[in-house]
Amino acid sequence: xxxxxxxxxxDDEAPIREMIAVALEMAGYECVEADSANQAHxxxxxxxxxxxxxxxxxxxxxxVEFARRLRKDEMTADIPIIMLTAKGEEDSKIKGLEAGVDDxxxxxxxxxxxxxxxxxVLRRTTPKGIEEPxxxxxxxxxxxxxxxxxxxxxxxLGPTEFRLLQFFMTHQDRAYSRSQLLDMVxxxxxxxxxxxxxxxxxxxxxxLGERHDYLVQTVRGTGYRFSAKVA
Amino acid sequence: xxxxxxxxxxDDEAPIREMIAVALEMAGYECVEADSANQAHxxxxxxxxxxxxxxxxxxxxxxVEFARRLRKDEMTADIPIIMLTAKGEEDSKIKGLEAGVDDxxxxxxxxxxxxxxxxxVLRRTTPKGIEEPxxxxxxxxxxxxxxxxxxxxxxxLGPTEFRLLQFFMTHQDRAYSRSQLLDMVxxxxxxxxxxxxxxxxxxxxxxLGERHDYLVQTVRGTGYRFSAKVA
DNA sequence: CGTCCTATGTCATATTTGTGTAACAAAAAC
DNA sequence: GTTTTTGTTACACAAATATGACATAGGACG
Numbered sequence: 001x002x003x004x005x006x007x008x009x010x011d012d013e014a015p016i017r018e019m020i021a022v023a024l025e026m027a028g029y030e031c032v033e034a035d036s037a038n039q040a041h042x043x044x045x046x047x048x049x050x051x052x053x054x055x056x057x058x059x060x061x062x063x064v065e066f067a068r069r070l071r072k073d074e075m076t077a078d079i080p081i082i083m084l085t086a087k088g089e090e091d092s093k094i095k096g097l098e099a100g101v102d103d104x105x106x107x108x109x110x111x112x113x114x115x116x117x118x119x120x121v122l123r124r125t126t127p128k129g130i131e132e133p134x135x136x137x138x139x140x141x142x143x144x145x146x147x148x149x150x151x152x153x154x155x156x157l158g159p160t161e162f163r164l165l166q167f168f169m170t171h172q173d174r175a176y177s178r179s180q181l182l183d184m185v186x187x188x189x190x191x192x193x194x195x196x197x198x199x200x201x202x203x204x205x206x207x208l209g210e211r212h213d214y215l216v217q218t219v220r221g222t223g224y225r226f227s228a229k230v231a
Numbered sequence: 232x233x234x235x236x237x238x239x240x241x242d243d244e245a246p247i248r249e250m251i252a253v254a255l256e257m258a259g260y261e262c263v264e265a266d267s268a269n270q271a272h273x274x275x276x277x278x279x280x281x282x283x284x285x286x287x288x289x290x291x292x293x294x295v296e297f298a299r300r301l302r303k304d305e306m307t308a309d310i311p312i313i314m315l316t317a318k319g320e321e322d323s324k325i326k327g328l329e330a331g332v333d334d335x336x337x338x339x340x341x342x343x344x345x346x347x348x349x350x351x352v353l354r355r356t357t358p359k360g361i362e363e364p365x366x367x368x369x370x371x372x373x374x375x376x377x378x379x380x381x382x383x384x385x386x387x388l389g390p391t392e393f394r395l396l397q398f399f400m401t402h403q404d405r406a407y408s409r410s411q412l413l414d415m416v417x418x419x420x421x422x423x424x425x426x427x428x429x430x431x432x433x434x435x436x437x438x439l440g441e442r443h444d445y446l447v448q449t450v451r452g453t454g455y456r457f458s459a460k461v462a
Numbered sequence: 463c464g465t466c467c468t469a470t471g472t473c474a475t476a477t478t479t480g481t482g483t484a485a486c487a488a489a490a491a492c
Numbered sequence: 493g494t495t496t497t498t499g500t501t502a503c504a505c506a507a508a509t510a511t512g513a514c515a516t517a518g519g520a521c522g
Contacts, residue, residue: 042355174376175376192471199510201510219377429498433501449497464522465521468518471517472516474512475511476511483505487499489498
């Protein structure tokens with residue numbers, strides 16, 4: 001169900017994008033398309049794709065440049081990137097890898113090859129950060145089973161609270177403003193009152209119970225922070 | 232939050248500009264208005280806005296054309312642009328994004344949506360300064376986690392004291408008058424008594440404790456100074 | 463299709479915490 | 493010893509956050 005991965009295709013030529021999109025959709029992926037780096041950036045912020053397919057040659061901001069930019073920003077740094085390069089631009093391989101892309105494919109390629117590589121990259125990048133259980137004090141969040149336990153006792157969390165906690169546990173000791181949290185947990189361009197964050201923080205704390213609610217800390221005038229250190 | 236962002240509104244219809252201006256000012260933005268591309272251009276040069284809201288349909292130079300022009304000029308190339316388009320001009324979306332605008336909003340829109348999108352765009356275009364922790368003697372201030380520790384022991388600080396300390400630690404060995412401190416820490420346009428600074432200095436010293444309060448030094452007849460050297 | 467849920471966002475209201483000021487004490491300067 | 497300047501404290505009010513209640517949207521399920 002929700003396991004279908006979202007792929008962003010960035011290429012300035014519409015027909016190529018279409019071809020790729022069709023191939024991927026047949027393989028069970030969800031596709032979003034962009035024809036420029038700028039548009040791609042907005043779409044990444046809004047849609048949070050699991051993977052970016054990036055054309056090496058593009059008018060305006062080039063693929064490599066864009067890849068580098070994505071890597072720099074914490075928010076987009078761990079989205080896997082596969083670079084599409086035309087034959088003969090072999091050394092783009094070098095630059096691409098320098099920019100931190102995860103794989104590159106030389107055009108022309110078969111849909112089959114594309115899907116195979118995409119799977120491979122997802123397989124080796126996905127387990128890295130997102131699928132490992134995180135644990136603090138006696139609180140454990142397991143992304144695989146989608147479960148949270150406090151000293152081995154299961155905790156009931158709503159979807160939003162789960163994502164919030166997951167984000168917090170993977171970004172500890174750092175103060176986030178309400179709008180940053182909205183970006184990271186809710187996704188970009190949702191228009192939701194900032195105060196709504198408070199309410200979900202409240203729900204999360206309540207669910208964590210006395211044993212663990214100290215982990216979610218208020219930073220007056222700024223926002224919230226998740227930390228095992230007490231003040 | 233120190234400096235409110237400046238937004239230039241470009242639309243040929245005054246009432247619409249007004250409406251937008253009101254909405255944005257309520258949300259804490261500063262507004263400048265222009266009714267044509269030409270006027271807009273001078274205003275951009277003079278006022279250096281942080282963001283341009285651009286109507287797609289305008290007599291004379293159209294919005295897209297203007298956007299393109301702005302992008303070409305190195306001086307104005309990285310000012311974010313949000314395009315306002317009327318409903319039905321859906322494909323202007325394409326052209327707009329090609330011209331390098333950062334987002335587009337379809338009229339009619341709610342003030343709320345406008346503000347939300349504006350925020351989102353500013354958030355993702357404003358480069359976040361890399362904030363390094365500062366440390367003196369055994370006192371450490373970490374802007375990321377928004378935390379202060381004295382020999383690894385957390386210290387409780389109110390928002391103002393935090394900003395004050397942050398300012399001091401990044402501007403050491405220099406005496407500041409009370410009014411300078413008000414400017415730098417409180418922000419330029421607030422009216423508060425100068426003596427208020429004394430009180431916050433007091434609070435800061437108290438929070439720092441015996442171990443570190445020597446760092447905040449009184450400079451008689453002048454103001455205060457933060458320094459590891461003793462007088 | 464309705465009905466019963468759950469999850470979510472928003473509001474109104476409490477509660478907590480921060481801030482600026484004034485008044486007085488203490489220290490320097492003169 | 494008087495005059496400035498700074499330190500300290502208490503306090504009222506302002507601002508930010510916490511909390512509980514409510515409305516609604518969408519899903520599951522009959």
